[in-house]
Structure formats: structure tokens, C-alpha cells
Amino acid sequence: MSGLLFFQRVANVFRVPTGNAELSRAQYDAFAKQIPLLYLLLTTNTIAVATSYVNVAPFWLTVGLPAVLCLMCILRLVKWLNRSRKMPTDEMVLKQLRQTNRLAIVIAAAFTAWGLILYGYGDAYAHGHVAFYMAVTVIGCIFCLMHMRSAAIIVTLIVNVPFIIFFLLQPQTSLKAMALNLVFVSAAMIIVLLIYSRDFARLVESRSETRRLGDENFRIANLDALTGLANRRWFFAELTKQHERAQTTGAAFAIGIVDLDGFKPVNDTYGHMTGDRVLTEAAQRLKEACGDDIILARLGGDEFGFIVSGNPTRDELRWLGAAISDVIRLPYAVGSSQALLGSSIGVAGYPQSANDPQALFERADYALYHAKRHQRGQMVIFSTEHEEQIRSHSVIEQALQNADLDAELSMVFQPIVDITTGRVRAFEALARWQSPTLGNVSPDRFIPVAERAGHVRGVTKTLLKKALAALAQWPADIRMSFNLSAHDLSDSETVVQIIAIINRSRVDPKRIDFEITETAVAHDFKQAVAAVQTLKALGAGISLDDFGTGYSSLSHVHRLPLDKIKVDRSFITDIGSNPVSLKIVKSLTALCADMGLDCIIEGVETAAQLATLRDLGCRMVQGYYFAQPMTEAEVPAFLASADEKRA
Template structure:
């Protein structure tokens, strides 16, 4: 109520101050002697008081209802005092109407209904007191006007307060809605962060967990947003089943949720809670006759032991989530203090990546894939490189992970892919390029086809472009990945499975995915000289690829000794330092010119 009425009172005081300065000037012009001192003094005092009330007692900001009521009451009494003094010194029956006018003013400037009624009764009572000395006809008219004005003023005051209360209710409802996620009805990001800020100010211990759903985007893409929304609501219902005074949930992103646990809970208790929540979420969702599976990973951090601010704690929970998705998907992960340095380095890397001129700082090197059967290079793998002005050269695995965490991976991929196409256009047309896609790239069908559009706009033969994927990039949802890769293959693009043998279900991917090439993980290749098992595995994969009409690439061949051992296995394509280190595009052109003898003829 005070917040709603404060601007009304402040708005009344400003013109009131100006009006009584004008009245003071009028008294100075028209009055003399004691009348000037009395009337001029009262009006000038009123103007000064109104100015002080507005500046000192009712500044911008929150004001208590009691102070607001007191200011409104005194302001009304000063207004009344001006009219009363004038009538006592200049009794004019026709000017008794002033008391009617100020009664109407009181109906709007009075803060509380009790104060308004008191001021209106005072004004009308004074009117009737003065009117008793008027003629009977005039007295009767003023009596009628006074009664009518009393009812009208109280009615206006009541209506105004009802309107204000409705506005207050509407504002409260809007505030509540602003604190709620419109889709699921639970607390939103603003509400969760606001509550965390309150707990930090009160120095109340709490845990914040970030839950990220696994498989939700695939459901959204395949079955549509309506089914996706139903899944989200089902997830919320399962979470809310575990809510309490100490456990609160909120939605902070598309498929990300916050878990706020207040009180002195141990890490073990919170980890168990996370496990129970994930088990509840992991039960099959029956939506529109569909049985949909979904999972999740949670990262937890604790205030105050792991940070002093809301932002620090949230960042550490987010880091724990990211580590969990990399190393312990489907589990609740607690941030540990010995990860502080690692996280600071990671955040520094992310910050530099966000602030970088990626177009200028990112570039590609190309490593040849040698066909040992004819001694010619027919393809190059494009390798991402980042030269940061502050950090220097950053290892690809580090900045690619940082780009994924920061949500910048598609910007990185788009820039590097464009530069790869620029290089490809300068090469002979029988030479291809192999380009790596991240898990986030593959998860976004629209983004992948924006890359396809680049190729088609340039008129490049899709068969010259090979997309390399890893097991980890497709394992989140092999069904969705298969559909995307089948579409790319149908358009003429080639698909390669990188680091074959580094995971646990590689042979399943050979059967499930539309592959053109297998790249054997260099971990096997480097052990062929010392491990009979590795040698047999490499030989078996080469034979398998030959039988399935797949190209097979041996990665990481660095020495003649390794090649001498591998030669009896009849490998066809080798990629490693023995046949070429990563090189810039102009060096590729020189290499190809040397092996062809006539690059212009090869370009056709």
C-alpha cells in the first residue's frame, strides 16, 4: 500500500509547493501589516514544508506506511490551515466553498481511509461552523453541499483505494509469475538466484545442484515440442515429489534444473539425494502412447565451503556437472576443492575464447592420409588450431572442450569449416578433406545442414568432404545420430568413425551407422611392435574393413620400424608423422604439386 501511495503523495507535494509559493506572492501583493505576516507566513511555511517532505521524508525508494500517513495528514492540515486563516481574517460567505474544494483534495491526498475521513469531516465541520452565521437560505445550501461533499469524498477515497489495491494485487501476481517458469510452474532462474543471494546474505549454508537431462533434445527433435513439453512436466512432477522445506527445485534453462538444498547437509546426503532424483527421472515416461527414456547428470557445490558468492558456487556446480557428463554420466557429482585450480584455468580459457576474434585467431593445419599402395596423398584431415594473443597456442582438445562448455562450439566449427572449404577449393579435385564434428554439432541437425548449405552454395562436390565422428559424439542417442548421418550420406558426403577401438561398443557403430571409413585408434597402432594382441586386433580390423568395403586408416604411424611391422598386414591408408606432419594450406598445395607434377591437370 505504501509503495502504491508514495508516488501519489509525492506528486501532490510538488505542485502544492509551487502553488503556495504563488499564494505567498499574492499575499505580499494584496495584504499589509499583521494580515501579511499571518497569511504570508502560513503559505510560505506550507510551501517550504511540502518541499522538505518530498525531499527528506519521502525520497525515492521504499517508505513505511506510518511515515507516509503522517506526511499526508500534516500536508492536509497545512492546506486546511491556509484556508481557515484566510476565512478568519477575510470572512466572505461565497468563499466558504474553499472548504468543499479542500475536502475533495483530501479524498485523494489522504493515505489511509481513517485519515481521509478525519480530514474531510474537519473541513466540512468547519464549513458548517462558518455557515451558521450566514443567511438561513445560504446556510441551508452549504449544509446540503457539505453533506453531499462528505459522501462524495468518502466514496472517491474508497474507490481510489480499491483501484490501488487491485493494482497491488496485480503487481503481486506479476511478481509471483515473474518468479515462476511459465511452462512447468516451478521457480525460474531469477527466483533460484534470488533465493541463493538471500542465503548468502544471511550466511546460511546450502548446496546448489544443476541437473542436465540426457536425451531430451532427441525427444524434442523426433516427436516435437508438444511431447517434449509433456516430458518436462513429468520430470518436474517427479522432482517435486521430493521437495520439502529444505529442498527446492527450479528450471534454469531448456532442459536444465536447479536443486537448492538448505541447511547443514553432508556431501554424502546430497549425493544420495541426487541419486534418488536421477533414479526417479530415469523411469520410463509414458507420453501419448509412447514409452520414452530419459536420464540426467547432476553437479553439486556447497556454500560457504566452496565459494563466497552466488556466482562462485553456481560456477562450481556447473563445473561439477560438466565433469560428470564427461566422466560419470547419469550420476550426481560433487565439486571438490582440489579442482579449484583446474576450474580457474578452465574459466580463464573460456573467458579468452569468448573475447577472442575467432575468425582471426582460429586456423587449420592439414595432415596427409597417405595411400601406401600407390604412394599418393588423396585426403587430408583438417586439424583445428587456436593462437591466442594472451595464452599463445592452445591445445585443440583444451579449447574444443572449453568451446563446448561455453556454448561457442558451433561458432568455432562454422569458422573452421569455412576455412576448410577455402583451402579445398585451391586443391586438385581428386583430393578430399576430412573434418571433425563435435558431439554438440551432431546433436543439432539444423546446424549441420547449415554446413551442408555452405558446400552446396560453393558448388563443391560433397564426395570430397568427409565428416569424422567419434563414439562419444554419437553414443548419447545413436538413433538420432544414425538418421542424421544417413541423410548426409545420401547427399554424397562421406562418414568416418574416428578413434576406433577407444570405446566399448565400436563394433555396434559399424553395424548401426552409414560409414565409409574406419580410423583405428593410434593407441593400438603404437603397440603393434610390443604387443601381439594389438597386432592381431589391427590385422582383424583391416580385414573386417576390407570385407565390408570400408576404407581403413592407421593413425599415429611415426617410425619406419612401426611401418615395417604393419606392412605385412597390408594396410592401405596411413596417417602419421612418418608420412607427413600437420601443415598449412599453402604447404598442402606445394606437396600436391610435387606428387602430381602437373597440378593444373589434376584440378581439371
């Protein structure tokens, strides 16, 4: 058994290894650069020897046969010089290595036979030239083939063994000594070849491992560890590549940003481990919806990005948006219950929306912002209208940066009336901005810009000071509602500053109701709850504004320390003609009663709406039917008029 193993190992020395494609490629690449030199060496040395034997050996041996051998070498030389620089396939590499092995046998045997025959002619000097030719040429050929162990050893043995035997059979002692020298040189050359072959294989393996580790590090650096998707860095790298290709080919592409609506409450309610599982499942659903042709990455938190190449049409993008929304909307198992999510998507196309990657991403982000603010749970494709809005917002932002907030901002107040008694119970404080450059700018225009630009905290503090100054002049039984932004709630320092402003105003905090929106709460639910609890501890009331328009209203109702709920005006507009709106308002009114919360109905504009609300048992209402927003100076007269009507 051991003898068989030995012969197998010996046989393997003469074979091309087949189990390591990378080693085969490295051998091919290395000897392919040297094999033209091998054929050039054979040709020049052969011509030199043949020339020295022209007058002492037959024509066929000095011209005919050398010409054939040299022509074969030249043809092989030309073939290798003209080989394609493109790396061949693994099969082609293995085929070429095996062909080189076979040619090594044929070429070595042919030149050895020619040398031995030629040795029979000429004098001692000519014999010495042949011996020198064979020794020097074989060493040169071995060095050219050293990256192919099998071919180099084959050449060594085929050339040297016949000459060793030939010299040993000669009567001259010097030739016998030369034969022994060849034995030792051949043995040394074979040992060197084996050692070099082993070291070369290890080097290739080491390079392969280094490359693998580098690829793995690159993969890790560009992979999101939680979801298994690509990360933000990889996304922007691919966006840059896609942009460069598009500039070259003229092709269009689109990028999109997906934000999971309702994820933060799930994360805050059930904990980060459950949140991570939901996020991972959402990522897999996104991957299935996008397929293999769309680049998908996690940008951070519950935000994902995708790149669609191949000149996508608006209809194709809408179809993709619908597919994403459908899979994200399916329930998620969280313990013994289920969680529901939605997806708001912003999309921008190249070159329609922007001409560079950063601007394109900003356009997609703006489309997402628009979707979350106006079309939550849907896809918004960036349009020329949005471009105009951006320019308008830029002008507003610039004006805000240069504004004297104390001088330019003001408050107006709209009454909240108890329709069972006719008394004014409170006023909602509404912001107004009179810009020296832009004129009168409505709050629905400048507040979103202030939020996006990071100016809203300064706006809030200025408005609160003015609102509290007005409240201090009103009767003690009149309350005031004041709106807080998501950015106000998400910053604990701003909450502290709000409390400080209230304390300095000397207004009883119990007369203040802070209105928060579901969007503000969802922005950072944990921090929002902490902020609300701090304001509640101060004595202020908390109202949930625009109720029914958010994504997870009921979850916010039972998890926030609320005092009031304000039903959005969108349910009141058609309450007399739309049975669905009527049922919704009726249900919300009953819900508030069951939970011990005050219910305020916004947007009452007609007597018919008011009559319907009376029939439903509603009590607190607000709207143009009673009064439009008024200045601080107009409030006393309005209160006096209301008291007269009630009397």
C-alpha cells in the first residue's frame, strides 16, 4: 500500500494539478510571460550549434532538421506573443497547462535526439559545443518553466538522462565525470524546482487568503449587520457608479428612499430585540419585492434606499412602489399579537430630477418628506412642482435665517367653545410671520421649512413667550392651546427651556394645553413620552392634534398621558353628507368619553355641521363658524360679546 502511494506521489509530480483553479491561473499567468523567452532561447542556441557543424555534418542534420525545429519554436513564439490579454476560463487554463506538459515532452525529446546525433560528428571542440549547448539551454528552459513544476522536471529528465547515460558509456574519463556532474546538477535542479513549486503554491494560497480577507473586510464594511442588506456606504458608492455609467451611456435611472411608517412605536413598545426582528423581516420583504435587478440597501434606522436602472418609466416606478407598500403592509408577528407598518416612499429620477448623485438623493429625500407629510403610506415621485417648492423653501429658509423673530413673529388666537353652555373655554394660539422681504408667510409654509432647517426651536420659544404674554391678560378661567413641533419634543434641552419660559411668565401652567401631533410623537416616541410626562408634571395639559390622520392613532391614545383629543377637520367637512365621516366622529367621541378624555372637534364652519355635532353629543368645538383667528387686542371684545350672547 505504501509503495502504491509512493508511485502515486511520483506520478503527481509529472501531472498538472487540477484541484486548485487559482494556483493553475497563477502558474499560467507566470509562465506565459516567460515562455516566449524559452522559444527564443531554443531558436538562437540551435542556430548557433547548427552553424558550427555546417562543414562537418550532413545537410539534413545541420540545416533541414534544425530549420524544422526552429520554425516550430518561432510559430509557438508568435502564438504566445499574440495571445489574448483577457484571462481565459479555468477550463482553457487547464487545457493550456496540459498542452504545455505534452509539448515539453515532444520538444525536449526532439532537441535531445538532434543533439545526440549531432555529437557523432566533428572534433572535440565541436563535441564540447554540443555538450555546452545542451547544458546551458536546458538550464535556461528550466528557469523559463519553473512556475510549471511538471514541465520543468520533464524537460530536465528527458534532456539530461540520455546525455548522462551516453557520457557514462563513453571510454573517456572526462565524459564519465561530466555525466556525474550532470547527475548532481539534475538532482539539485529538481530539488530546487520542488522547493520553489511548494513556495509558489504557498504564496498563491497566501495571496488568495489575503484577497479573501480583503473581500470579506470590504463586504463587512459595506454590509448592514442586522438585515444582511448593503449599507449606506455601499449604496452611495453604487449610486456614484450608476451615475458615471449613465453619463457614459445616456441611460436613465431612478433612486428611491423607503421609510417605515409606524416602526418607532413598535420598537419602543416591544423593545429593540423585537424591533430588530420586525426590521429584518421588513428588509427581506423589500428584497423580495425589489428582486435581483434592483439595488437595495439599508440607509439607517428604518430607512432603506433602492436604485432602479434600465430607463424605468413612471408607471414601472409606481408599480414598484405599490409592490413595496403591499408587502410592508402585511402584519408582523410580535409575541402573541401583531404589528402593522406602512411605507412612505420618495423617488427621484436621473436626469429629470438632478444631474449629480448628491442632488439626486436630496430630491428623493424631499419627495419622501412630502410623502410623509401629505401622502403618508404612498410613493411620491419628485416633480417640477417639488422643484418649485424647494426653491420657495430655500427663499423662506434664507429669510428665516436673517429674520428678527421677536419683531416679525406674532400670534393670533381662535376660540374653542363649549356648545352646551356657549362659553369660550380656551383659545388656540396660531403663529403668523410678517417678513420684511416676503410679506405675510402662512405657518403651513414656514413651519415645515423651519423644522427641516433646524430653526423651529427658536421659532417655538419666541411664539411661546408672546402667547404666554397674551394669556396673562385673559380671565383666569380661559385656557390656551399651544402647538409643539416634533423637534421640540425630541430635544430635552428645548423642553427645559420651555419650562423656564413658562416659569418666567408667571402664568399658571394648568392653564396651558400643549398640542402635539401623531407625526411628532412617531418621530422619537420614547423621547416624546419623556417630554410629555415632564410637561404633565409641570401641570400643563396635553392634547393630541389632528387625531385620525396619523398611522397608529389608537396606540398613541393609550400609551400617552393625554387630556384631550382634537378630531381633525377633514372628518367634519362632509359630515352631513358622508355616513363614513359621521360614524368616525361618533366613534371617536364615544372613545374619548370611555377614556375620560375631552374631545375637541376642529373645522366647524356651518350651522348644519354644528347641529350634527350636537346630536352626536359633542361638546367642545372650534372653527370659523364661531370666529376666525384674531389678534391679542381683539380677544377681550370677543369674550365680552360671547358673554353677552350667553346672557
